[in-house]
Amino acid sequence: MLSRFLRPLRNFYLATGLVLLVWMLFFDANDLPSQVRNWWKLRELEKDAVYFQDKIRDVQNQRQEVLGNDRLREKYARERYLMKKPTEDVFVIVDENNEPIEK
Incomplete structure (x- = not known):
């Protein structure tokens, strides 16, 4: 007799749970597609x-290499920022990858 009364109640809880x-999966602010999108974005940002x-x-x-040596600091300034003395011209020879030949 008691099971007759509990059956509709059990169906109610099942329907409410579904x-x-x-x-929660599709309409909430933190729905499943948003969580997946945020997870992928987090992986990209990491x-x-x-x-x-x-x-x-x-x-x-x-920086450590350049600041530790006056000759390298001058070379760095000349190559990167094209700094020169007023009476000279600076030529930087580069390879096919546009990298200086002398390192």
């Missing part, structure tokens, strides 16, 4: 962060 699940950390490390190493 409606809530569908709402890759970018690794790339830029490598670039920062390279620039710091280059």
